Amino acid sequence: MTVAASTLHAVEAVFADRIEAGTAPGASWAVFDRSGIVASAGAGVASLDPARPAPGPDTLFRIASCTKSFTAAALLLLRDRGLLELDATARSFVPEFVPEIPGDLEVDPTVRMLMTMSGGLPTDDPWADREESMTREEFSATLAAGIRCATVPGTAFEYSNLGYAVLGQVIERVSGATFTDFVTHEFIEPLGLDMRFERPSDPAVPLATGHRKTEGDGWLALPFTGPGVFSSIGGLFASARSLATWGSWLAEASTGVERGPLGATSRREMQQLMRVAPNRHTPPPIPGASSPPPVVYGYGFGLFVEFDERFGAIASHSGGYPGFSAHMRWHAASGLGVVAFENATYARVSQGAEQALSIVLDAADQRSPVTPSPVPWPETLEASVVLSALVNDWSDAAASAVLATNAGLDVPYGERRAAIEAAWAAVGGRTAESLTPVDAECDSPDHLVWFLPGATGRLRVEARMTPLAAARAQTFVVKVESSEASVG
Incomplete structure (x- = not known):
């Protein structure tokens, strides 16, 4: 750059x-x-x-x-x-490292805990900066003489050189x-x-x-x-x-x-x-x-x-x-x-x-993270077309082909159909443009929000796909854009 x-x-x-x-x-x-x-x-x-x-x-x-x-x-x-498991205890490699734990709890600091400054050891600047040349024998003796933890290992951040x-x-x-x-x-x-x-x-x-x-x-x-x-x-x-x-x-x-x-x-x-x-x-x-x-x-x-x-x-x-x-x-x-x-x-x-x-x-105009905008999966886009059609003309068979197994259990199809009809009535009913989605928004490949115009307002439609390769819509929410009433 x-x-x-x-x-x-x-x-x-x-x-x-x-x-x-x-x-x-x-x-x-x-x-x-x-x-x-x-x-x-x-x-x-x-x-x-x-x-x-x-x-x-x-x-x-x-x-x-x-x-x-x-x-x-x-x-x-x-x-x-x-050669190494990060969740192994540090003591399994350095047996003389047996720190005292607050409350006498039986918790051994792991390698991962020490790596992430959560081993429970107290902050030790500037003492440790003066100990660089300590020999292995001296270090073993120092550990064997006793080490104390300030917090229970794995529960809090505290910067430790000794760790x-x-x-x-x-x-x-x-x-x-x-x-x-x-x-x-x-x-x-x-x-x-x-x-x-x-x-x-x-x-x-x-x-x-x-x-x-x-x-x-x-x-x-x-x-x-x-x-x-x-x-x-x-x-x-x-x-x-x-x-x-x-x-x-x-x-x-x-x-x-x-x-x-x-x-x-x-x-x-x-x-x-x-x-x-x-x-x-x-x-x-x-x-x-x-x-x-x-x-x-x-x-x-x-x-x-x-x-x-x-x-x-x-x-x-x-x-x-x-x-x-x-x-x-x-x-x-x-x-x-x-x-x-x-x-x-x-x-x-x-x-x-x-x-x-x-x-x-x-x-360099890097004032916000440079990350590509998410692109919907093809399955997400295909599902949105079928779901838009369902909102305009409900069919149990078509719903079963696009919705995941949870959808009918969460809200039965009859309730969904009735709620969708009530939502259309709240925006003045369907028009010739009601089949054409507008203003689609995507924040993840599996998630899409779009709008279907009515005579006096529009409906907000939301779908989220399952993580399966043959993805289906696990979330299907239809509501009036300005209303809290919804069906999901």
Whole structure:
């Protein structure tokens, strides 16, 4: 999809303005669609070291919790290979994971519950962000020492990093490989992504250093942590270009394209709302403008899903690590998306990414979901012709040929015929035009509403077909357009 240069300049200004305002030393961003990268750039500095180059689309940043989309994809890949049941208990793979449940209920969190942030574990930012390098032995000991749930598993949304650390161990114990090796060999390498779990040792590789603010609005460079058990919650280094490629690959699943290690069906599954969360505040997309919160907001598999009042469904995930802020988001209907990084703790680059995607979608006139209008099944149209004839000249035999078995049981044919005659009388009787349907409306292939003119008004006729291949009308409703009286 073509994005105008003026739109991309507006996106660039969003991140340049944020750096100028002091949100972070530097930023990197990219706009993408289902075919790949549309535009990318950087702003500010990647490091306080003047010898380091300015950040650009190929500069590596920590993407933090955006990594959870890789963890979820890995679990679905194992599921698709027949090696994992998502409704199995996490304890069946990680036996030391036996959390205390409120009310001492006997409920075990399942893999699916942990994937959808409904495992009952309490929110654990920022503790978990500092635990990336924990070893497997230390993690097992931590779990064995005792874990507590805040809610009964499977009943509520609560964001948990610990849950995704447990899922990382599920992946290891099912696959027989380390989490980092599995993700690298199954996703990063096949898709050609510039990502890794280790800090690059080559000084020539462009790398952003993380920072936090100090008193007086100065910046303090922070050390990097190495991979460990908590890498499955947020351990990846990635460039804006590579994370945009990942987002583009996930977004193209809506078209049914089969490409890469995970099938389109499973990639679409990741982007479905699985657990509703409390509505969050959405920053205004344009300074000074108001923006309503999402109509619905929650979690899928490793991705947040929201339904924006203006644009429809949007998939996203933010990431926050000591020294870094990351965000990726894309519009389900068009595949247009934005990824953005900043190298500062709590920079909330998600606000800039949301604003940038709003600019792109507004310019592309994507203010409502782009979905094709439903087309009636041929059987639905054929039934409407027969039903129109029945409304004009009732025949029990003709009715039995077009109506499903429930219709005569719900309203006997005699009652239907009498009610139809009363409806005609209410609109002045039949005319020469009464056999010609007008203003047909379809909201699903099996459902059709149309109108039959009378002398002084018209009748509203509604039909809904059964789901059988040899479909018949299970719903047949005739009523005066302006009256509540009907026969169904």
